[in-house]
Amino acid sequence: MIVGQRKPIDEIYAMITANDIKKLLLGGCGTCVTISFAGGEKEVAELAAALELKAKTDGRALEVTQLTPLRQCEPEYTQEMSDAVKGADAVLSLSCGVGVQTLAAEFPGVRVLPGVNTMMLGSHSPDRLFVEYCGACGDCVLAETGGVCPIVRCSKSMLNGPCGGSVNGKCEVSPDIDCGWQLIFDKLNELNLGQTWDEVKPARDWRPSWHGGPRRVQQ
Amino acid sequence: MTSELGPPRDADASAVVEKAKLLKGQSDAVNITDNQTAIVRMSSIAAAKLLIDEGLEPVVQMTCRDRNRLAMQADILGAAALGVKNLLCLTGDHQKFGDHPQAKGVWDLDSIQLIQMAKMMRDEKKLMGGQEMAVAPELFIGAAENPFADPFELRARRLAKKVAAGAQFIQTQIVYNVPKFEKWMDEVRSLGLDKQVYIMAGISPLKSAGMAKYMKNNVPGMDVPDEYIERMTAAKDAGRSPKEEGIAIAVELIERMKTIPGIAGVHVMAIEWEEAVPTIVGNAGLFPRP
Numbered sequence: 160m161i162v163g164q165r166k167p168i169d170e171i172y173a174m175i176t177a178n179d180i181k182k183l184l185l186g187g188c189g190t191c192v193t194i195s196f197a198g199g200e201k202e203v204a205e206l207a208a209a210l211e212l213k214a215k216t217d218g219r220a221l222e223v224t225q226l227t228p229l230r231q232c233e234p235e236y237t238q239e240m241s242d243a244v245k246g247a248d249a250v251l252s253l254s255c256g257v258g259v260q261t262l263a264a265e266f267p268g269v270r271v272l273p274g275v276n277t278m279m280l281g282s283h284s285p286d287r288l289f290v291e292y293c294g295a296c297g298d299c300v301l302a303e304t305g306g307v308c309p310i311v312r313c314s315k316s317m318l319n320g321p322c323g324g325s326v327n328g329k330c331e332v333s334p335d336i337d338c339g340w341q342l343i344f345d346k347l348n349e350l351n352l353g354q355t356w357d358e359v360k361p362a363r364d365w366r367p368s369w370h371g372g373p374r375r376v377q378q
Numbered sequence: 379m380t381s382e383l384g385p386p387r388d389a390d391a392s393a394v395v396e397k398a399k400l401l402k403g404q405s406d407a408v409n410i411t412d413n414q415t416a417i418v419r420m421s422s423i424a425a426a427k428l429l430i431d432e433g434l435e436p437v438v439q440m441t442c443r444d445r446n447r448l449a450m451q452a453d454i455l456g457a458a459a460l461g462v463k464n465l466l467c468l469t470g471d472h473q474k475f476g477d478h479p480q481a482k483g484v485w486d487l488d489s490i491q492l493i494q495m496a497k498m499m500r501d502e503k504k505l506m507g508g509q510e511m512a513v514a515p516e517l518f519i520g521a522a523e524n525p526f527a528d529p530f531e532l533r534a535r536r537l538a539k540k541v542a543a544g545a546q547f548i549q550t551q552i553v554y555n556v557p558k559f560e561k562w563m564d565e566v567r568s569l570g571l572d573k574q575v576y577i578m579a580g581i582s583p584l585k586s587a588g589m590a591k592y593m594k595n596n597v598p599g600m601d602v603p604d605e606y607i608e609r610m611t612a613a614k615d616a617g618r619s620p621k622e623e624g625i626a627i628a629v630e631l632i633e634r635m636k637t638i639p640g641i642a643g644v645h646v647m648a649i650e651w652e653e654a655v656p657t658i659v660g661n662a663g664l665f666p667r668p
Binding site for chain 2: 318
């Protein structure tokens, strides 16, 4: 899923005051950011209450309307926000960046502000720790790496790792980060493919990734 | 026998020249670090030119952290045009260790792919994009390997990948844990790599017990056995010079390297302490150089 992390309330509140917003539509999203605890119905309700309380303490008028469509990234679902958008000075979206941009495109002339930082494509453990799994690089190599991505799970996106900073299965960047290439090597061994690690992987063509301009997919 | 020179963190050419004078005649070639530990320093290629002008043989270090394949090829051509013949290909420490942790890391290539690219430029007289060159860079291509990083079972095999990619000489991570290094060399020899590439063991004199502890605890992939920390502490406690003890340990380590089959030389890294090199080389009986 797309993993989001809500922006700090002070940063969100500063956007509201800087734009002199009195009527705010707080838009959640019922899909990825709901699962990643950043922008579902529950988080929208909590943030709305927090913002209203903050405004009240400040002696500032702020009316917050809440609405959480199933998906903000599809116009089909954002249509249900039309009426609420009309009555608001601005929309604060707790969706990912795709949702924010879809709203901005769907509602011309409406100020759409981001309330969430879009962090990554990842998965999570039962203790709510979300970890990056996929960089949407456009040229998947998981078949060669035992189902562990070297592009985002190695801090240097190496294709011929591990580098000399791998210690006890951890990355040189932080003891909290697993060495992606240790994970890859362990998986390859588990699959009796350990010897495939010895092949030199040539330089990558980064055009399908982030370096060929904004990407388009025609299905 | 090679040594190392860290360029200054400013535009002072005389700082490079002074260090070059300390190292002249003290080693066969001198590595010039490339934004070592992700700290901005004078360009290794510019510093290498200053060394050439002083009559030294530089080994230009090049990391994949700060440049993409266009910039690296341009720099390889420029370095060769200035008379640089030796290139050490490195992946590079992560930028989080340095003075610009906010920077974007590049890693268009990794070190093994950089080796391949340098070899292609030299042997096929071609740029990576296919453009043929009338004048190709003459390069002696090197790489590093860290026998003390994990997983240990990949460390000799990773050296084999570097050799397959085109590395002609290897400078290892700094060696303090000799038994582990010997175990790694056993694997290196069993793969026949010592016959295909010149392997130079990394040696670095300790300045103090504090430096030894810092390396042990804070530098990922550094293995400093407690015996050396204790010796450095004991030297200080006995009123002896820790620096002299550090030099003595370095010389002992070189003597042990001489006994390991397949070791072709040593790479002495006296970090911000280049003046220690002549004593180490002399006490290890390695003169004359070159």
